[in-house]
Amino acid sequence: xxxxxNRSIKRFITNSIVHIILAILGAIWVLPIIFVILTSFRxxxxxxxxxxLPRGYTLDNYKNLFIQQGxxxxxxxxxxxxxxxxxxxxLSAFFVLCVSFVMSRLRFKMxxxxxxxxxxxxxxxxxxxxxxxxxxxxxxxxxxxxxxxLLALVMVYSGGSGLGFYIAKGFFDTIPKTIDEAAYIDGAxxxxxxxxxTIPLSKPIIVYTLLTSFMxxxxxYIFAKVILGQDRSYYTVGIGLWTMLEKEFIEYYYTQFFAGxxxxxxxxxxxxxxxxxxxxxxxxxxxxx
Amino acid sequence: MGSKKxxxxxxxxxxxxxxxxxxxxGNWLTKLSAIIFGLGNILNxxxxxxxxxxxxxxAYLYYMITFGVTALKDLxxxxxxxxxxxxxxxxxxxxxIVGDNSMLCLLYGVLTVVITLAIIYCMTxxxxxxxxxxxxxxxxxxxxxxxxxxxxxxxxxxxxAMLFTPVLGVISFTIIPLxxxxxxxxxxxxxxxxxxxxxxxxxxxxxxxxLFAEGSMLSNTFWPILGxxxxxxxxxxFSCYILGMILAIVINREGTRFKGFWRFLFVLSIAIxxxxxLLTMRTIFNTxxxxxxxxxxxxxxxxxxxxxxxxxxxxAKITIICINIWIGVPYTLLTxxxxxxxxxxxxxEAAKVDGANVFVTFFKITLPYMLFITTPNLITSFVGNINNxxxxxxxxxxxxxxxxxYAAGKTDLLITWLYRLTITEKDYxxxxxxxxxxxxxxxxxxxxxxxxxxxxxxxxxxx
Numbered sequence: 001x002x003x004x005x006n007r008s009i010k011r012f013i014t015n016s017i018v019h020i021i022l023a024i025l026g027a028i029w030v031l032p033i034i035f036v037i038l039t040s041f042r043x044x045x046x047x048x049x050x051x052x053l054p055r056g057y058t059l060d061n062y063k064n065l066f067i068q069q070g071x072x073x074x075x076x077x078x079x080x081x082x083x084x085x086x087x088x089x090x091l092s093a094f095f096v097l098c099v100s101f102v103m104s105r106l107r108f109k110m111x112x113x114x115x116x117x118x119x120x121x122x123x124x125x126x127x128x129x130x131x132x133x134x135x136x137x138x139x140x141x142x143x144x145x146x147x148x149x150l151l152a153l154v155m156v157y158s159g160g161s162g163l164g165f166y167i168a169k170g171f172f173d174t175i176p177k178t179i180d181e182a183a184y185i186d187g188a189x190x191x192x193x194x195x196x197x198t199i200p201l202s203k204p205i206i207v208y209t210l211l212t213s214f215m216x217x218x219x220x221y222i223f224a225k226v227i228l229g230q231d232r233s234y235y236t237v238g239i240g241l242w243t244m245l246e247k248e249f250i251e252y253y254y255t256q257f258f259a260g261x262x263x264x265x266x267x268x269x270x271x272x273x274x275x276x277x278x279x280x281x282x283x284x285x286x287x288x289x
Numbered sequence: 290m291g292s293k294k295x296x297x298x299x300x301x302x303x304x305x306x307x308x309x310x311x312x313x314x315g316n317w318l319t320k321l322s323a324i325i326f327g328l329g330n331i332l333n334x335x336x337x338x339x340x341x342x343x344x345x346x347x348a349y350l351y352y353m354i355t356f357g358v359t360a361l362k363d364l365x366x367x368x369x370x371x372x373x374x375x376x377x378x379x380x381x382x383x384x385x386i387v388g389d390n391s392m393l394c395l396l397y398g399v400l401t402v403v404i405t406l407a408i409i410y411c412m413t414x415x416x417x418x419x420x421x422x423x424x425x426x427x428x429x430x431x432x433x434x435x436x437x438x439x440x441x442x443x444x445x446x447x448x449x450a451m452l453f454t455p456v457l458g459v460i461s462f463t464i465i466p467l468x469x470x471x472x473x474x475x476x477x478x479x480x481x482x483x484x485x486x487x488x489x490x491x492x493x494x495x496x497x498x499x500l501f502a503e504g505s506m507l508s509n510t511f512w513p514i515l516g517x518x519x520x521x522x523x524x525x526x527f528s529c530y531i532l533g534m535i536l537a538i539v540i541n542r543e544g545t546r547f548k549g550f551w552r553f554l555f556v557l558s559i560a561i562x563x564x565x566x567l568l569t570m571r572t573i574f575n576t577x578x579x580x581x582x583x584x585x586x587x588x589x590x591x592x593x594x595x596x597x598x599x600x601x602x603x604x605a606k607i608t609i610i611c612i613n614i615w616i617g618v619p620y621t622l623l624t625x626x627x628x629x630x631x632x633x634x635x636x637x638e639a640a641k642v643d644g645a646n647v648f649v650t651f652f653k654i655t656l657p658y659m660l661f662i663t664t665p666n667l668i669t670s671f672v673g674n675i676n677n678x679x680x681x682x683x684x685x686x687x688x689x690x691x692x693x694x695y696a697a698g699k700t701d702l703l704i705t706w707l708y709r710l711t712i713t714e715k716d717y718x719x720x721x722x723x724x725x726x727x728x729x730x731x732x733x734x735x736x737x738x739x740x741x742x743x744x745x746x747x748x749x750x751x752x
Contacts, residue, residue, distance in 0.1 A: 011544060014544065015544040015545070018539060018542070018544065018545060019545070019546070021539075022539065022540070022545070022551055025536070025555075026551060026554040026555065028615070029554060029555050029557070029558050029615065029619070030554055030557065030558075032558075032566065032569050032570065032573060032615075033557065033558065033561065033566075035569065035573065035579065036561075036565070036569050047577075048572070048575060048577040048578055048582075094454075095454065095455040095458060096455075098451040098452065098454070098455055099451075099452065099455045101451065102447070102448045102451050102452055106447060106448045108448050111448075114452075118459075120732065121459070121463055121464070121467070123672065123728055123731040123732050123735060124467055124724065124727075124728050125676050125703075125704050125707060125724050125727050125728070126676065126678075128467065128470050128707065128720075128721070128724035128727075128728075129462075129463060129466030129467050129469075129470055130466075130711075131466075131470065131711050131712075131717065131720075132396075132465070132466030132467070132469040132470050133462060133466045135392060135396060135469075136396065136461075136465070136466065136469075139393065139396060155462065156462065158458065159458040159459070159461060159462025159463070160458060160459050160462045160463040161455075161458070162455030162456065162458055162459050163459055163463065189443045189444040189447075190443065190444050190447045191442075191443035191444065191447055191450075192443075194447075194451075215562075218562060219562040219563060219564055221564050221679070221683070222678060222679075222682075222708075226712070238562075238564060241564075241565070241568070242564070242568070245568060245572075257568075258569075261561075261562075261565040261568075261569070264562060264565070265560070265561045265562060265565055268560065268561070268562055269557070269560035269561060270560075272559060272560040273556075273560055276556065276559075276623060
């Protein structure tokens with residue numbers, strides 16, 4: 001009896017320690033996020049402060065972000081990014097779904113070789129090709145005017161997206177082939193199978209593909225920076241926000257930077273939390289069974 | 290059914306042969322189709338298919354005559370006429386006479402080579418198609434018209450139809466740029482050879498030699514950066530992997546309450562765009578940022594002092610690895626939670642009976658099991674870390690800069706050095722060499738491990 005009590009006390013102590021450690025770690029993980037949110041409401045303008053908690057709170061940072069029409073035009077960036085990301089997500093989802101269906105369901109001579117090539121291409125550092133892409137786009141005159149730059153950006157984001165077919169292919173692999181075979185017996189073509197069977201069964205992975213490619217332009221910094229150059233009115237949100245932290249702007253825009261971060265983080269956070277299930281399935285897809 | 294083998298368009302495996310066989314076994318018409326595209330088709334009343342092939346060839350010939358031949362010649366010389374300054378007596382100013390632009394020569398040369406390869410592919414297609422028709426005629430089958438061809442795209446040739454645009458995208462936005470950049474590694478395209486003002490030329494392996502030459506500034510920069518890149522990749526990968534797994538185990542263990550809440554707390558940081566959290570971290574650890582102010586208020590350091598989290602060479606490296614743990618651990622938590630729950634419970638019970646403590650069970654059961662299953666993940670994240678541009682660039686920008694290095698800072702990885710060499714310094718040749726070396730590094734690591742992994746060997750296991 002005593003021994004049992006001893007053990008439960010011991011367990012209670014371990015559990016308390018575990019919860020305390022988790023709480024501390026949790027705090028470390030959440031504090032930066034809270035810092036962002038608090039600073040976005042900070043009343044005092046200017047850059048770094050020698051204290052952490054703001055002295056006063058205001059909504060002006062958010063208001064200014066949307067009202068201002070100066071050289072840093074957040075609403076404009078927001079619309080730019082929205083346009084780019086909608087086009088990108090449609091194009092890349094189309095590419096990815098096509099390639100992954102073909103690789104998963106169709107058998108042809110070059111299949112294995114193509115998959116190996118895709119694997120090897122993925123190992124080159126991404127923007128090793130960036131410079132060349134920049135000159136190719138420039139050569140075709142796509143970098144002459146602002147709107148064309150956005151088009152160029154869409155092409156850059158979605159152009160090579162066919163290489164990222166692994167997750168969707170893993171999903172298609174899990175759809176039983178017997179369903180397809182039944183359809184073939186009924187006289188369906190392979191195209192019918194793709195359109196009428198695979199696609200309706202793949203809503204989760206379609207949503208996942210659409211969302212990940214939609215989020216790309218919002219969080220990219222490098223490619224946008226190289227393509228868009230100095231033309232601030234065609235910036236996307238990513239480089240726009242980065243600009244706010246540059247020396248000549250930071251004093252005035254510091255708090256607005258955080259307001260901007262909160263605004264783009266909210267939708268992305270919601271999208272991510274909604275789709276994390278697919279993310280997990282996709283990443284650990286190869287380990288099923 | 291009759292004794293004659295019925296050849297329908299769908300049942301066409303008999304005719305599916307490679308280019309070599311088709312050319313060897315084909316009659317004169319088929320052979321001639323290699324020179325005049327689509328001839329075999331046109332003479333057999335497959336007008337649309339034949340004319341499509343023929344028009345491709347004509348378009349190529351037109352391109353080559355008007356532009357392509359010069360482009361190929363320029364690819365070899367990379368331009369011969371440099372831009373020159375001429376004094377214009379009338380206007381009393383210097384004027385520039387436009388010379389060759391080596392960069393464009395290289396670019397158009399590469400494009401022409403790729404187009405030529407594409408047309409050779411079309412040529413094999415033309416011969417195969419002619420042979421196909423020839424065989425059908427010999428076997429007395431029906432010869433497909435253009436409508437049949439279109440329909441075959443939905444069935445037999447679906448892969449061609451569906452892969453066409455994605456492959457075109459990959460070729461133009463990944464492969465052509467890559468070939469271009471790889472070729473630049475063999476030229477002297479650096480900051481003193483910038484087109485259009487100057488020409489650059491082929492130099493063979495000179496850039497590689499310069500990088501590996503002993504005692505040169507380049508190699509004094511390269512080796513330390515390579516060392517730091519590998520150290521960083523190992524630390525970043527395994528710290529996040531092991532700590533994340535421990536966190537997942539702690540949250541998963543029986544006595545822990547509010548499992549969902551804890552998980553949400555940690556996963557929340559992934560949901561925030563990475564550049565936002567990185568820029569925030571940079572602000573937080575800045576010389577005048579919150580952490581330093583907090584330490585000042587607490588009296589740990591003097592009022593005017595600050596800890597150089599991101600500006601001291603060694604401390605910056607440690608800070609970056611720590612911040613990366615903050616970023617990476619939630620990912621591991623997310624991906625390993627499910628797998629951890631799959632580890633057979635009886636393994637742990639057996640270990641408990643044998644008197645193993647928590648550490649022994651972790652290192653003898655959990656870790657080996659997880660390693661076995663998540664090796665592909667681990668490789669992906671190792672590769673990702675070698676190429677981890679964002680973390681370094683947004684946190685420290687590669688700094689603190691060092692005078693011993695050539696255009697690099699103490700925390701620069703190969704990839705951020707590559708960025709600085711190309712974007713800031715315009716030394717494209719060295720940048721490209723760095724890119725190739727990074728690729729070789731990654732390819733070796735991942736091919737060795739990946740080919741051994743289970744998921745590569747039985748790709749079809751779950752179908």
